[in-house]
């Protein structure tokens with residue numbers, strides 16, 4: 001675990017963190033020329049923007065009061081510990097008291113324990129949040145004592161308009177598209193040989209942008225088009241995921257499980273017919289069942305009661321239709337004794353929606369045949385607060401901006417493979433899942 005700016009990991013900040021949350025005025029009626037929290041993404045600076053936004057609500061943040069890099073199988077626990085240490089030294093005045101107010105940290109974690117790209121927690125300096133018509137501003141400042149109440153005009157200064165990335169060139173990532181057919185075929189063969197029941201296999205595509213990517217430009221495109229997804233940006237990992245690994249709020253946990261996919265055609269009547277096919281496809285229902293069971297089983301030890309829908313619904317996105325189930329549960333025990341949302345995410349990860357069934361065998365198969373490091377793709381991404389509540393998505397429909405070159409990104413997509421899978425159909429599905437990030441970079 002490495003922390004910055006810090007002296008030693010045990011004592012991460014030279015001063016306590018002074019955290020102050022104030023309510024912001026009614027949305028949209030701020031004074032002319034003043035920043036307005038009505039569009040959170042508009043408030044972000046170009047440098048290292050943090051975001052977790054859906055349908056206009058959520059959190060945006062910037063600056064780094066503290067950054068912690070973690071690695072290996074203990075990356076989630078190490079991140080949690082670092083956050084607890086920050087909180088132990090924090091002085092908090094929260095005048096709003098909603099989920100997402102007070103101290104907040106963002107995180108993004110690798111899919112695989114062995115990834116070189118383990119994970120990062122960022123404690124920002126400024127957070128602006130919005131939820132159900134209310135908005136707030138939080139400042140997190142390593143300081144000796146509480147200062148004056150901050151205003152949005154103080155912290156949103158010198159914003160340039162997001163700039164388009166210009167022409168974008170795409171080329172094969174670690175495995176060429178044609179060779180990936182063989183990767184899927186090896187997955188199907190392993191299933192038929194009884195090694196696993198389901199495996200999720202992914203591939204990457206490299207993009208090179210003419211101008212350095214202004215992440216804000218991509219985020220605005222994603223949030224505008226993929227409204228039922230969670231648009232995120234944490235430590236260079238960006239995307240709009242339709243899949244919520246876990247939300248934990250005041251003792252109630254929710255997980256949106258997706259598995260089973262059909263591409264959309266662009267013709268609404270044809271898509272309705274395809275939705276009906278998807279809802280009755282035994283191949284897709286089987287894939288979905290594995291994913292729901294993995295989430296329900298992982299949540300069960302933490303919950304006193306839970307609700308697991310018998311039948312999935314069809315989630316319609318601009319590029320694909322998915323089978324979807326919202327699994328909910330009530331956490332066991334009294335408030336204050338619950339595991340944090342990050343601990344729940346760690347217990348759930350990796351679900352069968354992004355790994356396979358059984359988990360360990362599917363993990364080993366992925367490591368053997370996929371031919372790439374997934375890095376942060378398909379890992380948990382999101383935020384949590386001082387009480388541990390928070391939201392963690394699965395980093396899908398996503399890309400990683402090269403930390404050393406803002407012209408370069410790796411785009412990722414994967415597909416659930418079962419005995420009845422056809423490699424060519426999975427390749428087509430992976431192309432459909434790459435569409436959101438291609439659109440984010442300026443594609444149609």
Ligand SMILES: C=C(O[C@@H]1C=C(C(=O)O)C=C[C@H]1O)C(=O)O
Nearest residue numbers: 258259260261353413414415416
């Ligand atoms: C792995 C991805 O998506 C996952 C796989 C799905 C499937 O195979 O049907 C559907 C949704 C996600 O759980 C991805 O988008 O990269």
